[in-house]
Amino acid sequence: MNYAITHDITNEVEIKHKKHIRVLIISACVFLIYLIGSIIHFNLPGLAKKWNNDRASMFMLDIYAHKDHIKMNWKEPEKIDVRFEGGYREVYKQDPSWLIRDNQKKSTTVNFENGGKFVFFPDRVEMRNFPKTKETFVFKLNQQGKPYVENYVGKEELLPSWMRATENKVEVRPSLYERLQVYGSKVEVHRYELGWKYFWFDFNSPLEGKGFFEGIALMFDKNRIDPEISNFNLVIKEFWGNEIWHHDTVLFAMVETLLMAILGTLIASIVGLPLAFLAAYNVTPLSSIRFFLRRLFDMLRGIDMLIWSLIFLRAFGPGLFTGIFAIAFTDTGTLGKLMSEAIENTDKKEKEGIQSTGANKVLQHRFGIIPQIMPIFISQSLYYLESNTRAAVIIGAMGAGGIGLHFLGALMTGNDFENVAYMAILVLIAVMCIDTMSAKLRRLLIGIEDKNN
């Protein structure tokens, strides 16, 4: 008897198990087919081909290095100037120590740290002593004014792989840090060095070349650099008005973005909580109000932040209001819905207990419901603050302003990658700060870590 029952159960379990395995295998197959199909659809194998290696290496290099441009026009070979990042206003008044001019030989030498040098002559450019090759290459212009490499005319395929000679341009790149471009009209050398130069004080500033600590020390120095203005103010002014890094606009844009997120979330929680009370069945007896509010929440939430920001962009123009209201509208819907559900899930007993003491309705809600939902409310609001910091950057890029727009602008111009990196790092720091702060606040206010993040 007992055996039979056990046998039946074993049978049943085995059948179920087989079914289970079958379902698992089928779903795994579907999953695999979808994965392979999508990999082909999104052309993941073509990634290497699409990857623009030149751009990527330039991008990476620009992030951690800066460069000086040394330029010579073939027509005026005596006028060789050195510019920081090739800027119009950033011309070195005094030659850097690695640039040596020889007036007798009429030559100008650009020295690199690995011992290599490019030497400019009025009629040619020489490349000497690079660790990659002992050979000296000479670049000249022919009768038609086109650049060529001496001894290699017609034998361009014999040139090393890091040298490229085309009809109008000869490009030489022995390593990432040295670059020579010879055109029919001019010769340009890029000399890279590590670090973010002029991050603290820009090229034309009286404090040029000073570091962070020197700047701080100068602040409290009594000897005025500029007799008109105290050192303290000068340092602040020069840092703020940095023309290469644009600290004033970038940092203000960051503050704008943070304001968008904070104000948007604040408005959403201030408006959302009372509405949530009105939408909960244990607070509002009128079903029509509840129904209306529920649909309102659905609408606010369902119309994406993207669409809200487009609508507000038309009304308010680019600026903080667009971001604030786009965030506030979307999150009023989300928070309202979440909180109304939380209110409905509260324990009835606390409210009844307070009712039994003869308290009126308002007091019943104040002491019977609010203490129960407060932890959820705070943790959810803080969670939305975190995700809205990221969202504010994104809305900013869609046109609402703030750091997002600046980021997009710097990326689109395509040569200020150090600024792009600077802003990306700033965003990363801001987001991480907000995350840590909200986690701390949450722990402080409600004592437990929220897992909904």
Next chain:
Amino acid sequence: MNSDIALSFDTIEKNLKAMAFKRLLYSLISILAIIFLLSSGLTIAENNNAGSFERGISKFFDYPVDLFKEAFESGWRWYAYVFKYLPDLISTINMAFFSTLFGAIFALLLSLFASKNLIKNPYIVTFARRTMDILRSFPELVIAMIFLYLMGKSELPAVIAIVIHTAGALGKLFSEAIENADSKPIEGLQSCGARWWARIRFAVIPQVVPLFISYTLLRLEINVRASTILGFVGAGGIGEALSAVIQFRYGDEIIAIMFLLVVTIISLDYFSRFLRGRLIGDNK
């Protein structure tokens, strides 16, 4: 004796009053801080905005009304637009779905290393957690824009960006789910001689998989929104179509696309809530 009790009541009352006062003070301070933040923030916003608040508010309904008017005037043709943009919508959803799947796979791998009860070496756990924090912190747009620049306009940069963000966000949730798994079933299996794999298979996986799936569904919803936005900056799909028609000011088509988006998001919301409810047995 009685005086003792009276005394202790006195101290209790005193403490209570002190506490109530402290509470009131904190509440007042935070309310004041919030009011200050709101007013100063809104003033800054007003000063730096292109248009003023009052003018903006009065114009708020103009744009939607214009759009709807145009959509109404185009009549039956409007329905054709809805179908015209359906393939774009499907492409966006597919983008989100694929990147959610891929991201979830990465998140799973990362979360195994970030769970204290699976990995005993605290350095590995910390490293994995910090990695996930960094992956999570970048807004998708920042990564997507950089990759768009590096490899030209296509869907791939958006997919990469969403995968990176999803791996970070889901990894954290997954590792927390693993860490919170009840250890009793594991011990129970261990007590009857189950091997490591059997313990994982019958004690850990049944506990965490429903949570994993529900988190992933939630992410899918977020990622559909994200991939629309990324389309808007050049990653294809319905976002790109929307950005194009907004530039050309085709009101009827804008409404058609917005309609598609709203319907998708709402139905996805309901669908994922239904599935999650079935999986973990509550409707939150």
